[in-house]
Amino acid sequence: MDAEFWSDTRLAQTKMRKLSNLKKDVSYLRELERTVTTIHELVNLIDGEDSDMRTEISSEIEEILQNIEDWELRGALEGPFVKNNVIMAIHAGAGGTESQDWVSILLRMYSRWAEHNDMKIDIVDLSQGEESGIKSVVIHISGDTAYGYLKSEHGVHRLVRLSPFDADHARHTSFALVEVLPEVEQGVDITINEDDLKIDVFRASGAGGQSVQKNSTAIRITHLPTGIKVQCQNERSQYQNKLMAMSILSSRLMELQKKNQDIKTSKLKGVHVSAEWGNQIRSYVLHPYKLVKDHRTGLESSSAEEVLNGEIDQFINMYLKWISREKKGSKN
Numbered sequence: 001m002d003a004e005f006w007s008d009t010r011l012a013q014t015k016m017r018k019l020s021n022l023k024k025d026v027s028y029l030r031e032l033e034r035t036v037t038t039i040h041e042l043v044n045l046i047d048g049e050d051s052d053m054r055t056e057i058s059s060e061i062e063e064i065l066q067n068i069e070d071w072e073l074r075g076a077l078e079g080p081f082v083k084n085n086v087i088m089a090i091h092a093g094a095g096g097t098e099s100q101d102w103v104s105i106l107l108r109m110y111s112r113w114a115e116h117n118d119m120k121i122d123i124v125d126l127s128q129g130e131e132s133g134i135k136s137v138v139i140h141i142s143g144d145t146a147y148g149y150l151k152s153e154h155g156v157h158r159l160v161r162l163s164p165f166d167a168d169h170a171r172h173t174s175f176a177l178v179e180v181l182p183e184v185e186q187g188v189d190i191t192i193n194e195d196d197l198k199i200d201v202f203r204a205s206g207a208g209g210q211s212v213q214k215n216s217t218a219i220r221i222t223h224l225p226t227g228i229k230v231q232c233q234n235e236r237s238q239y240q241n242k243l244m245a246m247s248i249l250s251s252r253l254m255e256l257q258k259k260n261q262d263i264k265t266s267k268l269k270g271v272h273v274s275a276e277w278g279n280q281i282r283s284y285v286l287h288p289y290k291l292v293k294d295h296r297t298g299l300e301s302s303s304a305e306e307v308l309n310g311e312i313d314q315f316i317n318m319y320l321k322w323i324s325r326e327k328k329g330s331k332n
Contacts, residue, residue: 021083021144025074032067039064073317074145076324081182081189082148086141087124087251092134093156093175100133102159102174105308107137110153112310119143124232124244132165138232138248140183147182152319153312154180155281162287171287175280181251190250190257198222199242204233219245228252282315284308297322 039060046053090106092099114121120142127135141150156177163172186192204218218233219241230252232245285291290304292315299318301307307315 035064073320076320077145077148081184083145084147085183086146086150087138087181087183087248088141088150089136089138089179091136091177093177095174097129097131097133097165098163098172099174099176100129100135102176103134103137106157106176106178107134109308109310113312114141116310117143119146123234125234149316151180152316153178158280158283160283160285160287181255183247184250184254186246186250190254192250196224198224201238217241221245221249223249223253226256
């Protein structure tokens with residue numbers, strides 16, 4: 001049995017990663033339990049007039065409460081694939097250069113967030129705008145619970161500002177669609193028939209960095225039954241590009257299955273399923289005032305520059321709490 005388990009490398013890695021995360025959870029809870037026990041013992045021992053000790057205990061209790069809140073937040077990270085890495089795609093909406101520049105800003109925001117949280121980010125595919133900015137970009141973010149946190153970013157993001165591309169400096173509104181998919185494993189989470197694939201090899205282009213080979217290393221894969229197309233051109237070799245493209249395809253097929261199931265469930269319940277571009281989740285206003293507002297949770301921040309510099313944890317955490325409350329409400 002052990003030999004059979006280790007013979008499937010991908011399955012073994014997946015199971016070991018889950019085991020490692022469970023061990024971390026158990027260790028965290030045991031440490032929290034020990035701290036609570038210690039504080040309880042100190043409360044029973046101190047003299048009522050020992051103000052220094054009372055102050056210290058109060059500080060410890062506040063820290064415990066914060067740890068409990070953090071744990072509850074982790075508890076909100078429920079559902080399949082929350083521990084997985086993330087594949088994120090950002091697409092410019094209508095508006096040409098304005099929206100393409102907005103994609104560049106969002107790419108920087110998520111890159112900074114990943115760096116702040118010790119996560120690794122790689123650009124998988126990038127389509128430059130004609131004049132400036134980015135038409136679309138696909139990135140891969142790897143780190144503990146990356147998908148669990150970043151799933152909050154899925155939807156349409158709206159920017160209001162004075163245009164740097166308009167000679168009159170008029171106010172413009174730009175939109176970008178952010179897609180967030182968990183990285184899933186072919187053969188483990190979803191099965192793909194090789195006969196259903198059309199694979200094209202082409203020359204990599206764009207600002208991929210010095211490591212990108214400019215000969216025919218880029219890969220485009222078309223899944224014939226669904227028409228889904230994915231491509232990767234920023235890895236060092238054709239083989240690596242194919243592996244990443246297959247990973248993205250697996251994630252998109254998984255998402256398609258989920259959407260189809262949601263549509264069936266919604267029709268049974270009589271719930272209207274809105275179009276993707278109708279899901280505006282957050283507005284970033286830089287003129288005539290500075291405000292970032294999440295339209296789902298109602299959370300607002302006047303620190304727009306900090307948010308666009310990657311400080312989005314407050315919105316992610318509030319979303320997770322909001323989702324947790326929604327789930328609890330639906331069960332009652």
